Amino acid sequence: xxxxxxxxxxxxxxxxENLVLNCSFTDSAIYNLQWFRQDPGxxxxxxxxxxxxxxxxxSGRLNASLDKSSGRSTLYIAASQPxxxxxxxxxxxxxxxxxIFGQGTELSVKP
Amino acid sequence: xxxxxxxxxxxITETGRQVTLACHQTWNHNNMFWYxxxxxxxxxxxxxxxxVQDTNKGEVSDGYSVxxxxxxxxxxxxESAASSQTSVYFCASRVTLNTEAxxxxxxxxxxx
Numbered sequence: 001x002x003x004x005x006x007x008x009x010x011x012x013x014x015x016x017e018n019l020v021l022n023c024s025f026t027d028s029a030i031y032n033l034q035w036f037r038q039d040p041g042x043x044x045x046x047x048x049x050x051x052x053x054x055x056x057x058x059s060g061r062l063n064a065s066l067d068k069s070s071g072r073s074t075l076y077i078a079a080s081q082p083x084x085x086x087x088x089x090x091x092x093x094x095x096x097x098x099x100i101f102g103q104g105t106e107l108s109v110k111p
Numbered sequence: 112x113x114x115x116x117x118x119x120x121x122x123i124t125e126t127g128r129q130v131t132l133a134c135h136q137t138w139n140h141n142n143m144f145w146y147x148x149x150x151x152x153x154x155x156x157x158x159x160x161x162x163v164q165d166t167n168k169g170e171v172s173d174g175y176s177v178x179x180x181x182x183x184x185x186x187x188x189x190e191s192a193a194s195s196q197t198s199v200y201f202c203a204s205r206v207t208l209n210t211e212a213x214x215x216x217x218x219x220x221x222x223x
Contacts, residue, residue: 031208043201044214051209089154093208097161098169099144101154 006102023090117215134202
């Protein structure tokens with residue numbers, strides 16, 4: 001059974017700091033991995049999608065990496081801003097056709 | 112713009128009533144999913160569909176049903192609402208399993 005874990009559960013950093021969020025998964029048989037952002041009381045916004053054959057994807061200040069063999073992905077946020085405060089979720093698209101989520105990392109960026 | 116919409120956004124219902132939550136997407140995506148989100152449990156898959164007339168059970172499907180009569184819609188029905196089904200429900204869709212998934216804004220359901 002595929003399990004997805006995100007560490008840490010919560011993170012507080014000062015504005016301007018570079019930070020890394022971690023995601024690990026137990027079964028490497030995946031189609032892809034997707035990172036989402038969720039603001040309080042809102043839906044999920046897609047940030048980046050990495051196919052299983054890719055090593056990384058970049059969008060603006062965000063860079064996501066994928067090491068399928070070790071079951072790990074990281075989301076790097078450069079020069080963090082208070083507007084980056086949200087919960088970040090990773091999800092793997094398992095070969096069985098299910099999108100499995102981690103519990104999320106709640107990020108707070110202090111001005 | 113193409114989008115995925117859920118209705119209602121908020122609903123309060125009584126224990127034992129049948130409730131249907133709507134999900135409509137205008138992208139013509141084949142794959143659609145229903146999740147519930149609860150504190151301490153994260154997002155859990157209820158049901159999913161790969162196309163018209165196809166439905167599959169997720170990890171928490173007991174007490175829920177779905178039907179897919181067209182590409183655009185995947186309504187979620189709670190057969191007999193229970194207090195344990197108080198949650199925020201999210202619908203998602205994607206073209207294929209290799210493409211990006213998009214989520215609706217969610218429906219907050221309270222069963223009293």
